[in-house]
Amino acid sequence: MSEWCQNPKCPEKKNQNQIRGSKGAKYYQSNKANRYGNGNFCTLGCQTEWNNEYMDRAIDALGVRIHNAVKINLEDAWYVEYSSSWRNQSNEDEYYLRNKLKGVRQLITKQQAQTPEQQAEEYNSWQHINNTQAKELAIQLGLASWHINQFNIYYRYYWHLVSSIFNP
Numbered sequence: 001m002s003e004w005c006q007n008p009k010c011p012e013k014k015n016q017n018q019i020r021g022s023k024g025a026k027y028y029q030s031n032k033a034n035r036y037g038n039g040n041f042c043t044l045g046c047q048t049e050w051n052n053e054y055m056d057r058a059i060d061a062l063g064v065r066i067h068n069a070v071k072i073n074l075e076d077a078w079y080v081e082y083s084s085s086w087r088n089q090s091n092e093d094e095y096y097l098r099n100k101l102k103g104v105r106q107l108i109t110k111q112q113a114q115t116p117e118q119q120a121e122e123y124n125s126w127q128h129i130n131n132t133q134a135k136e137l138a139i140q141l142g143l144a145s146w147h148i149n150q151f152n153i154y155y156r157y158y159w160h161l162v163s164s165i166f167n168p
Contacts, residue, residue: 002033002039002040003032003033004030004031004032004033005030005031005032005033005040005041005042005043005046006033006037006040006041006046006050007030007041007042007046007047007049007050009046009049009053010030010031010042010046011027011028011029011030012028013028013046014028015028015031017031018030018031030042031043031046037050074099074101074102075135075144076131076135077099077100077101077102078097078098078099078131078134078135078137078138078144079097079098079099079131079134080095080096080097080098080108080113080128080129080134081095081096081097081098081105082094082095082113082125082126082128083095083096084125084126093110093125094107095107095108095109095110095112095113095114095128096108097112097113097134097137097138097141097143099138099143099144104138104143106141106143108137108141110125112137113128113129114127114128114129115129115133
């Protein structure tokens with residue numbers, strides 16, 4: 001995070017609030033960085049302009065360019081979804097264990113959705129466990145199971161319908 005906007009073209013906006021200097025020696029100066037781009041840019045416009053000019057070079061310099069599609073398998077698609085009180089009819093925060101690839105949306109408790117540390121911070125009710133912990137919770141709740149085969153350990157998910165097919 002920087003004190004000043006990281007877009008080198010920021011002073012070229014020539015806004016009134018960017019004028020600095022004394023009479024006869026005035027100049028335009030970059031704005032102070034704000035909340036945009038993790039606190040590196042003064043506006044979304046400056047962030048976008050910087051992205052258009054420098055993002056490819058930054059990705060190449062870091063060596064993190066992705067050359068093949070990244071996929072999340074059915075087994076790893078579990079996550080926690082938070083619904084705040086103003087969105088639902090019960091006026092209470094709700095948490096769901098989700099796997100959109102399987103079509104599962106299971107209501108869970110706040111204790112299941114959050115770590116003890118997150119629960120202690122009551123004003124951060126939107127925080128929840130990470131995806132790995134969500135996968136483990138799905139296994140605990142019987143929404144998923146794990147098997148060991150000769151090659152690797154993997155999670156295999158069963159639809160709720162499977163049990164109704166084998167146990168009519």
